[in-house]
Amino acid sequence: MRILFVAAEVAPLAKAGGMGDVVGALPKVLHQLGHDVRIFMPYYGFLADKLESPPELIWKGFTMSQDFTVYKTTLPESEIPLYLFEHSAFAPRRIYHGEDEYWRFTLFSNGAAEFAWNYWKPEVIHCHDWHTGMIPVWMKQSEDIATVFTIHNLAYQGPWRSYLEKITWCPDYMRGDNVMAAAVQFASRVTTVSPTYAQQIKTPEYGEKLDGLFNHIKDNLVGILNGIDLDLYNPANDKLLYKTFTKETLIKRIANKIGLQEEAGLEINKNAFLLGMVTRLVEQKGIDLVMQIIDRFMSYTDAQLVILGTGERYYESQLWQIATRFPGRMSVQLLYNDALSRRIYAGSDAFLMPSRFEPCGISQLLAMRYGCIPIVRCTGGLTDTVSFYNPASETGTGYSFDRYDPLDLLTCLIRAWEGFRFKKDWQKLQQRCMSQNFSWYKSAAEYVKIYKSVTGQPAELSKTEQQKLIFFEQAIA
Template sequence: MRILFVGAEAAPIAKVGGMGDVIGALPKVLRSHGHDVRIMLPYYGGLEQWFPTPGKPVWQGSAMFQDFDVFETLLPGTDVPLYLLGHPAFAPKRIYAGPDEAWRFTLFANGAAEFAWNYWTPDIIHCHDWHTSMIPVWMHQTPNIRTVFTIHNLAYQGPSKAQLATMTWCPDYMQGHNAIAAAVQFADRVTTVSPTYAQQIQTPEYGETVEGLLSFISGKLSGILNGIDTEVYNPETDPSLAQNFGVATIDRRPINKRELQKEVGLTPNPDCLLMGIVSRLVEQKGLDLVIQTMERFLAYSDAQLIVLGTGDRYYETELWQLASRYPGRVGVQLLYSEPLARRIYAGTDVFLMPSRFEPCGISQMLAMRYGSIPIVRRTGGLVDTVTHHDPQHGQGTGYCFDRYEPLDFFACMVRAWEGFRYKQPWTALQTRAMRQDYSWDKSAKDYISLYQDILGKPEAALTSSGTVPSATRA
């Protein structure tokens, strides 16, 4: 199969959230199964640090009265062809935000459609979030190109239909009051990044006002759980860590805790419960629960906390003030740092994700991979990836609570703090968590089955050999 992934992010070169992990990892696995998978991404400023500056464009096009260039390279560390859509609107290093966000991503989607019509024609365009929402609409009358639309976060639905009509071509048959509503109606299949989230978004609590529409198209809606790149995220080989370790050498892991405490200004103490948060600091991630409960929990216990991330000014200020009141016990790093994030996964004892909603979540899987026990609210993908610890029967991989209430979160932290005191069962819990398989292999097979179903052909008819064609025009 010929599959073109189109999205706003792709790890490691342009990553803000889970979408970047998906687009950066899934195509590589799909190519290993013999499919010709390629990626299209905006040519953001600063990408040259990842690869030599591409030479002449492989194709030039026009959309929305704008000329653009398409350059070709490879996603770093892979054999996945990467097409970069170059236009002055993407010259800044930022990915999101700005007054022109709706316009620039509508231009990107339009350019990707023109590219597929005129240069490299895929069997399937796999579109990601509202930034590519118009592609399924435009491809509706192109029978040789099918579309899959993946919802990574329904809270962001893109511009209204009226705004789109002022920027680009909206066909007469187009329906839907905004970009997301149009995409889910015209895509051949709609997916979310976890099975539970696919069910939740059909309810008023999580449906963000489009739950009725999502229920209406539920026959083509499914959830496929995200994975993690287990080659890139491997505590046995990760160069970011002070000490590498694995399941068989978990006794080496405490060195990472000690070095992390020193790095972020916490008092080195191997016996305290060290908690970690790596997150966008926004309401969705449950920061309200953290702010309401953490001071009391710190007074109740000897625990420490390290927070890494940026976001809303309110949460940044509240966490910074908490750190000032608890020097040596709370460290707050208001920045983005992938190496430090990995050291937090490898050095903390527990990882906090008390999300109000969570389409899938990657961090809890990475935390388990590195031996940090997740404390999560049972919502979205957290339900599908973390099971509650049952010490009596030696089962479970984390601590879970149901209601979005401070008392429930507080009680869950207390249970983890008490469990940490019993070293042998705790090590067994860490080992179970580290042995969980959240690689992309199973999810890739689910996507392949989905693509096959859309095209109505068996896999044998779609791939003539186990090799993938080179990234040249076909």
């Protein structure tokens, strides 16, 4: 089957959130299952620094009164063809932000549609978030091209139709007040990145004013849990760590904790309870909860905290000020650093993720992969991936709380801090986390069924696909 992924982010080349991880990993697995998968993304100004060799110019197009070119290369560490949409709007060394954001991604979507119509024709275009939301609308006129639209973050819904009508073609049949609403109505299938979130967005609390629409298309809405690239994120051979380890050699993990403490400017103390956070500093991630209780928690315990991320200036400045009150115990790193993020996963004892809402979440999966115990709020994909830890029955993989309330978070943190004192039980919990299988193979199989369904084929895996799936699953077991 011919499948074209169109997205604003593709890891490891351009990543700002979980979308990049998905688009960088899922096509590799689909390729292993025998499908012709290709990726279409913007040619950002910083990509030249990350590509091993100059890409090849393959096609020139014209849309929205603009000339554009498409270059071809391959996704790093794979055989996946990668098409780069080149235009001056994407020359700046950034992925998002800027006054022209709506215009530039609308142009990008137009370019992807023209590419699919005139250069390489897929059977399915897999679109990701509002940046590609107009593609399902336009493809409605092409009966031989189906579309799958995946929602990674419903909070960002793109430009209003009144703006779109000024810059691009809005067909007469188009419905929806903005790009997200239009995409949801015209995609052959709509997916979210976890089953729980697919149910939550049908409620006013999580639906971002589109809950009525999601209830209307509920039979066309599917939640498929994200996975992670187990080869890319592997503590047994990750060269970015201070020392590699496995669940059988957890004693070696201590070197990563000490190394992280030294790198982050914390007191060197292997017995301290070290909390880590790798996050965007925005309201969605529960930063307001953390700021309300962190003084009390740090004063009550001997814990340490390291936070890595960037975001809203208010949160950045407030966290920085709080850190000055706990020298040697709290470190705030206001930057994006993939290497440091891995060392936080590998060196922290627990990972804090108290999200207000979370479509899926990748960080908690990476934390467990590296033996870092997740502390999460029960919402979205966090509910689907982190089970409640019961030390009496030795079940569960992390600490969790329900209400979005600072006292509930503080109580959960205290429980984890106390649990850390019981080293043998904590080590069993770490090993249980590291034994979880968050590979992409199971999820990829569900996507294959969707691709087949929207193209009129029986929605089931072929015998060859089943055999390959079993083989690859056994290889990583």
